[in-house]
Amino acid sequence: MSDITADVAMTELADGLSEATEVVKGAFEIDRSKAVRFGGLLALALVFISLVGMPVGMDGRQILYWINPDVYVNHPDGQGLSLGYVALFLWPLLLGWAVGSEVVLEGMAATKRGAHDLVTGLVVGVIGGLGVSVLTMLLAWDREINPENGVPAYGMRDPLVNWNEDLYILLTFNRGWTFALWAWPLLAGLLAMFGAGLRLMSDPIRKAIVAALLAIVAVSIFQFLVDDLLGGLGETIADPGRLSNFFGDDPDAGRPNVDSVFDGLLDFVYAKTGGLRLQGVIFVGVVAAGLSLLGSYVTRGRVKAARQAYLDRPVAERTTSSAIGMVVIALALIILPFFTGKIVNELLANVGIFLLLALGLNIVVGLAGILDLGYVAFFAVGGYTTAVLTSAGRGESWPSWVPLFVTDDGEAVVGGWIIALVLVMIFAALTGLLIGAPVIRMRGDYLAIVTLGFGEIIRLLFLSDWLKGYFGGAQGITNIEGADFGFLGTVTGVNPRSVFYLVLFFSAIAIYVSWRLERSRLGRAWMAIREDESVAEAMGINTVNMKLMAFVVGAVLASFSGAIFSAKVGSIFPTSFLILVSIIILVVVIVGGMGNIMGVIAGSLVLIGVLGGPKQPGLLQEFSEYKLLIYGALLIWMMLKRPEGLVPNARRSRELHQEEFLQDAWLKGEVDTGDDEGEEGDAVATEVAPA
Template identity: 55%
Template sequence: MSALTAPDAATPDTTAASAAAPPRPVFAQDWRRIGRMGAVAVLGQFFISLSNMPVRLDGRTIIEGLLSLGYLSLVIVPFAVGTRVGHQVRREGVPYHAAGAHEVVGGAVIGALAGGGLSLLAILIANFDIREPLVNWSPILADLLAFGRGTAFAVVIWLIIGAAIGAAGGLLRVVPAVARRVLWTMVLAVFGAAVLEALVEDLAEGMHIDSVTDWFYASRGGLTITGAVVLAAGSGALAFVGRGRVRRARARVEMLEGAARSKANLVLILATAAVLIVLPMFAGKLTNELLANVGLFVLLALGLNIVVGLAGILDLGYVAFFAVGSYSAAVLTAATSPRIHPELPWFVALIGVVVLTGLVGLFIGAPVIRMRGDYLAIVTLGFGEIIRLLFLSDWLSGWFGGSQGITNIPGAEIFGLAEVSGTDPRSVFYLVLAFCAIAIYVSWRLERSRIGRAWMAVREDETVAEAMGINTVNVKLLAFVVGAVLGSFSGAIFSAKVGSVFPASFLILVSIVILVVVIFGGMGNIVGVIAGSAVLIGVLGGPKQPGLLAEFSEFKLLIYGALLVWMMLARPEGLIPSVRRTRELHQEEMAQDAWLRGQTEDDDHGNEADASRRAEEPA
């Protein structure tokens, strides 16, 4: 009998791929892991505080009298480590423990360590003066950490706050998935409403419903307590009532095939176009300016998406095509162009812009296209800087104005009926929207064509693609040219919008920001690229373009870098990835899961065979 029951008793340990084991004991913590993560959290608190982020962001209120963006930057670390300390990797064939009090206690402990970093910083600032190397080591920071009540209070309060926030992070692993979804929806709704305050008020003014926003927002900025409670309760109720409905609706759309799927996609496209056409009519100048800036970066990102996302060519000098498009349009349309000034209509000049930028794409791509990987990235980076320095040089100043640039560029005339210029951001947005529609359609058609499949084959493995008969040189060169042409559209509109072009507008930083947008949104996916531009450029702003959070102007590069590192580690496929790209990046993980699942099935069959054999043996 024991021989029969032993294999069955061992089966749950090896076959429980989805069933969770009982919760771990409360104090059975991995103290080494907690110590390591606590040390990292302390360093993170020091870095955030001494970067002057809490002080600079303290002026932006989230909830009146309760929370500012500065204090929010200090409590993010305890919450993050509190949610992470109890994390378990769930894979096929690997058992895991159910969440319980163990996660809450671990979160509280590591949150207290993170809060202790701020307590230690308050003590150090009060007793040592090292403002010579650390300019932000200031009494202002000490007063902010102490809530204006002294160092002793800061030491105690941050230990308490850190433990409470860390425990809340651990508690998120314990509550049911529905409650967790509702809580996240409530938090994001309140935070989003506070961040989008300027946009909401601008739209409310255009729709003449200022009284509603006056009730939700305080006079000095931020949500009122009543408004935050109502918004949180309403968003939580909607999340609870509508749980699963969005997922089911999306699943139903994805299951459609043929004409039904095309019809559903057409309805969605028309609805989105209607919103984008109607929205600027009710929006003020701030919203339209923001939409125009986002649209310009969407155009640039769509062009780089073809080069990087589809063809897999890491181009760090993409700003060169943006610069060539801007200067070409300026030379062909402006009367102030130093040597050549034909003063062509904007749409006629656009033909010349496309031809010139395509030639520049060929000129840059031809000598470097045979390179691969890091070498190609470095060479394209160099060409991007060469183009900018040529426009800046005295050698070509007689053609492009040198450091003085070209000014008094006329706006874009729309078939002689209207003139689009920076003084009317609504008309600029509509012009950008039209070219974005063209770029989206071109990108979509190319992605599904033979050349698009060749680009993706080169991206996945260039050697195999070449062995399969694809002319990789021509294919990559064509990607360069198409990306250059789409980038030139944005450059031509930019020169007409701003009314002047200078070499300082085309720094290498522009290429890096566009690359971050493509990676963050989802390489190879048009919708992802648009979403990445809306989130990053709309909220944080571009290299020199303001976003909704103007307080983040000096921290843009820091946030861009942190987002890029996080995306590479946690979600390399991007915010809204393409299916093909996701499979490429997670191929090893899926293979490992399949191997583990196969091993588990083999163990099950082996255990069953052993049990049967032993049952047949004579006693």
């Protein structure tokens, strides 16, 4: 009896052992070349980021207010994990996650997840960490302490500006390079393993962890915004009488100072010197994870079902409900500036200016498929025309019949800006025609370069001494009056809230126009041209006129933005209209989602709002130095991985993934491609692609 049990136990043990050895064996059966490739990539990325100066530059921003006083560079008294370290730690996590990704084709079994994923992650991280170790070693080797004053000097500092003591201290955790030698591979390895481990978890848990991490970082780096919003809201709740001051310039005027009701919460979460306290981290993490788990278990599938139910409703009903939604959003936006501080309002005004530009470019690039790299020219024309019409400081060469909407005492004429705007529109439309006509029949890529040339020509003309009497050359035009709307108030840069409203008004117009155009005959013609110009022409579309229309509409929208810009800034210089602006707007449109209005709005909010415009600071001041690099990287990455953008236009993304759709359809047996007539298959794909 007991023998049998022992036997069974033995067999079970043996089975268990062999299973365990299987697992251990399996754990080391990793795709070595892939691991090494990703590891090398990680090493390169970490070294590049270090040399570019990101970790040191962002070391000033604390994420965690924490423990160790002797580690941090810019905060000798500071304590904790800085954004600089996060900029490095992020990559092992991401690449550890990415190394486990695989293309899953229909009909193929996905590889089994298991311990080998963790090992792969570890290998990737260790190799990446070794890259940093080598960098630290090189730094240490190049480091020479000046015997006279004890200041360390670096030989390679000459070409490489970030090759310095700050980087050395940061990378060695201020513990000497021998520490960094083993600490980095270990740290990166563990982080990458964690990243890879995320794939082994069940969906809800993974989501909860990611949500917690993101929330901690977001709450920490947006501390200023959270302070601003909760502070303002809390004060209003504590003293509702402040609402009566809402239409004044300063909500605080004449009210006693009150403490925001959220002060306690803010003090609990944030440290005095910036960054989250440990309790704040736990609080934010738990709340985010909890919400995510709640979301996963309670609403599982319901959101999708609700969306489907909504989409299944008749069009008329949907229009009503979306109209109601729009009104709600509009009201929310109108009230929003009262709760936010001056800086956030300024930020929103900037976002709006670029949103207008992006909406215009979206029509040109997104709908009509014309890659206009000189789009900034229309912005410049709008700005300069407004300046010429509303500034007493315009050049002296203007004949007197060119109107000037400034009174003799140098005040803006009431409504003058509106009349100016009409002229601006006309000029912008003419410029659109002038620039559009010569390029309209060119091949797409030639058109891009030639429009870029036009953009430069226009800027150079504004800059030149030749036209200095008109546009002021490099000195530009100053003393531009704000837009005076009589009893509605004056819009100037001093009052960002007023700029915000002006921008909001025009953005609403632009959004409405884009939305209507997209569904109009003209919009469909544009999309047809974008898809295939010859076919569109064969279908009877006058491609030349339609493309010119796109140019004109885009130009007018950009000129609105230019007019607001000049009223806001109060002075205008050729340096505000570099090619850079065109490219940043292009990035906004592409990252958001070409041809999709929601995408463009999201793109401007995220990119211009958070990272900042070409000269305008964004929410993340720490990133301002690196934002252009990030823009470039984003553009490449989006084109490679997701050319349809973050919020894709359904039709556009179908076009971009035509082949994949065809493949899917073929696998499902929906299309008969006629065996080997591949070309015909292409044509069929558009028809069968799911709507």
